Amino acid sequence: MIEISHITRKFEHFTAVDDLSFTVAEGEVLGFLGPNGAGKSTTMKIITGFLAPSSGRISIDGHDIAEDPMAAKALIGYLPEGAPSYPDMSVINFLEFIADIRGLSGAQKQQRIEKVIHDVELSSVCHQTIETLSKGFKRRVGLAQAILHDPKVLILDEPTDGLDPNQKHQVRNLIRNLAKDKIVIVSTHILEEVSAVCTRAIIINKGRIVADAAPAELEAAAPADFIIESQASPGKLEAFFRSVTTAGAQ
Amino acid sequence: MGKTGIIFKRELYAYFSTPLAYVFIVIFLVMNGIFTFDLGGFFIRGQADLQPFFSFHPWLYLFMIPALAMGLWADERKSGTIELLMTLPIRLRDAVLGKFLAAWVLSGIALLLTFPIWITVNYLGSPDNGVILAAYIGSWLMAGGFLAIGSCMSALTRNAVIAFILTVAICFVFVSSGSPIVLNAFSGWAPQILLDAIATLSFLTHFDAINKGVLDIRDLLFFAAVIAAWLLASAIVIEIKKAN
Numbered sequence: 279m280i281e282i283s284h285i286t287r288k289f290e291h292f293t294a295v296d297d298l299s300f301t302v303a304e305g306e307v308l309g310f311l312g313p314n315g316a317g318k319s320t321t322m323k324i325i326t327g328f329l330a331p332s333s334g335r336i337s338i339d340g341h342d343i344a345e346d347p348m349a350a351k352a353l354i355g356y357l358p359e360g361a362p363s364y365p366d367m368s369v370i371n372f373l374e375f376i377a378d379i380r381g382l383s384g385a386q387k388q389q390r391i392e393k394v395i396h397d398v399e400l401s402s403v404c405h406q407t408i409e410t411l412s413k414g415f416k417r418r419v420g421l422a423q424a425i426l427h428d429p430k431v432l433i434l435d436e437p438t439d440g441l442d443p444n445q446k447h448q449v450r451n452l453i454r455n456l457a458k459d460k461i462v463i464v465s466t467h468i469l470e471e472v473s474a475v476c477t478r479a480i481i482i483n484k485g486r487i488v489a490d491a492a493p494a495e496l497e498a499a500a501p502a503d504f505i506i507e508s509q510a511s512p513g514k515l516e517a518f519f520r521s522v523t524t525a526g527a528q
Numbered sequence: 529m530g531k532t533g534i535i536f537k538r539e540l541y542a543y544f545s546t547p548l549a550y551v552f553i554v555i556f557l558v559m560n561g562i563f564t565f566d567l568g569g570f571f572i573r574g575q576a577d578l579q580p581f582f583s584f585h586p587w588l589y590l591f592m593i594p595a596l597a598m599g600l601w602a603d604e605r606k607s608g609t610i611e612l613l614m615t616l617p618i619r620l621r622d623a624v625l626g627k628f629l630a631a632w633v634l635s636g637i638a639l640l641l642t643f644p645i646w647i648t649v650n651y652l653g654s655p656d657n658g659v660i661l662a663a664y665i666g667s668w669l670m671a672g673g674f675l676a677i678g679s680c681m682s683a684l685t686r687n688a689v690i691a692f693i694l695t696v697a698i699c700f701v702f703v704s705s706g707s708p709i710v711l712n713a714f715s716g717w718a719p720q721i722l723l724d725a726i727a728t729l730s731f732l733t734h735f736d737a738i739n740k741g742v743l744d745i746r747d748l749l750f751f752a753a754v755i756a757a758w759l760l761a762s763a764i765v766i767e768i769k770k771a772n
Contacts, residue, residue: 326615328770351617358615362608364538366545378534379616407545423612 279303280325280431280461285334287320287485294320295331296485302478307457309476309493310465317485318465319359322435325463326356338431352380355429357437361420365409369400369419372408373426380427394422397452413440421449425456432462438471444524450475473497531618535626536633543634552596556638559588564645576653581645582663582739586703586732589674594695596635597678598688600627601766605686610770624763628672628679628755635671639664659741666738669751670731674699676758683765699731702754706730 280302287295295317302308312318323329325336327343327350336343341350363372373394377387395401398418403411408419417440424432437453438446453462453475464476472479473493481489481496489496543549560581564570568580604610613623649655674695681694704710706727714723727733731754734747 323611328611328615348617348619351615354615356612356615358608358611360608362612364542364609365607366542367538371541375534375538376616379531379618381617 279337279339280463281335281337282325283335283337285321285324285331285336287317287324287329288332294485295324298334298482298485298487300480300487300490302461302463304459304461305457306478307453307462307464307476309472309479310463310482311467311469311472311479312482314467316482318482319435320485321482322356322359322433322463322465326354326433327351328358352427353429354431354433355424355427356432357420357424357434359435361417363408363416363419363423366407368405368407369395369411369422370404372419373422376423376426382427390426390428394426397425398422399448414442414445417441418445418449421452425452430460432456432460434462434464436466437464438466438468443520446471447520531622532626532629535618535623536629539627539630540633543630548596549634552592552634553638553641556588556592557641559592560584560642560645563588576649576655578645578649578655578660578663579739581642582667583736585667586670586735589671590696590699590703593635593671593674594678594681594692594699596631597675597695598682598692600631600679601683601762602686602688602691605770606688610766614770620763620766624679624759624766628675628759628762631675631679632668632672635675636668639668639671656741662741662743663739665743666735666747666751669738669748669755670735673702673731673751673754673758676755676762677702680758680762680765683762683769702729703731706733 282301283299285295285298286293298317298321310318310321320329324331325338325343327336327347330344336350338350338353341353343350364375367375370391373391374387377383377391382390395404398421400415400418400422403415408416411419417437421434421437424434432453434453438449441449450471453464456462457475457477464471466472476493479489479491479493479496480487491499543552563584564578564581568584570580573580601610604613614620646660649660650657677698678691678695681698682688682691684694685691701710707730711723711727714726728750734750737744737747
């Protein structure tokens with residue numbers, strides 16, 4: 279259980295996060311939505327302990343991130359915005375480094391590394407240095423690093439940004455499969471993704487929560503005059519895209 | 529292996545997986561050769577010691593060490609990996625120490641690879657090897673002082689070139705604080721006690737003492753204190769500035 283109570287983060291000239299409170303329980307996949315600059319990334323940085331809030335508290339499974347950061351951080355797998363990783367390292371070396379930091383060793387370390395390489399399909403680029411990889415592969419390396427220690431809490435800042443529709447589909451499946459007894463928070467501005475993987479969606483604007491419900495409820499609540507008529511369904515377009523680009527591949 | 533060790537291993541590996549480590553070592557050795565044999569007049573002096581070799585180290589380090597230190601934190605900030613690093617279950621001190629130690633060990637490796645000069649002087653005469661060992665230790669400690677300053681300057685900015693320039697400037701003040709260049713700026717208006725305090729901060733004074741073979745615990749403590757103080761400052765700066 280993640281409990282976020284009354285967090286506020288002020289920067290010099292503006293308030294990025296304004297008195298935000300919510301809780302996320304095991305098994306929930308929370309979609310974190312909002313326009314650019316709404317405070318999504320700032321909130322995720324605060325939850326993961328990278329940024330300290332100006333006020334408010336965050337508790338990860340009972341561990342306060344400010345008072346017991348080591349225990350709280352050990353529970354979290356985090357994909358930061360832009361999926362940063364060390365460009366000079368090979369994929370396998372990078373994952374081994376993360377495994378060491380996460381306290382994995384011996385057979386367990388090997389088994390976890392092999393599993394995530396399989397899960398996010400990195401085996402073809404295992405020994406390449408990260409700087410030589412395409413954007414999609416870099417994103418998947420970031421994802422692999424986040425799920426390496428099988429974390430209880432997974433926080434993903436735009437996990438599918440830069441991926442092609444096939445890879446997006448794969449990552450969404452991965453998130454759905456991971457989610458059973460975990461807490462997942464995914465930020466995105468791709469709305470179809472929310473219907474595809476999330477059990478709950480929070481929309482924030484100017485640092486405040488403006489909606490918090492299941493995606494289907496939000497869809498049902500859309501005012502009629504905002505629904506653009508004869509809009510092509512992006513979901514169907516994507517299904518078609520996948521059907522013609524993955525035929526025979528799987 | 530502790531968390532500091534894991535960070536240390538990664539950083540050292542990163543130095544050697546890019547040309548940086550090799551370029552640093554080669555340039556360090558070439559410059560040492562030029563300084564010792566050409567400018568230092570190693571042969572002309574006709575003395576079996578390594579004074580000309582060591583006495584150029586403060587000036588060599590003034591430009592080489594900032595190059596080694598400039599990326600320590602600036603690159604992490606620029607590429608965003610600082611966010612990854614700081615959300616892993618490690619303490620800030622593990623990261624600060626691990627990174628510093630990796631750079632310090634690299635400078636130590638470069639220093640050890642100057643051993644042909646030591647062989648040369650032993651072949652040509654019979655120097656006091658105790659003095660030479662003391663000077664090696666002093667030189668490495670001084671490199672640590674420069675590196676700790678560089679670590680802090682690198683934490684101040686996301687631009688490695690700015691970090692380089694800042695480090696050179698601060699290191700220059702520390703190297704020369706015992707010399708008239710710095711002291712003249714204070715004499716006349718500052719009390720003598722302040723002048724003395726500034727003069728004792730000089731890397732040159734402390735290094736020269738060790739270089740002469742006087743391994744005084746106070747000189748060793750001076751460099752240890754410089755390293756500790758600047759690493760602490762690094763940690764504080766990182767904590768304050770990491771999110772900018």
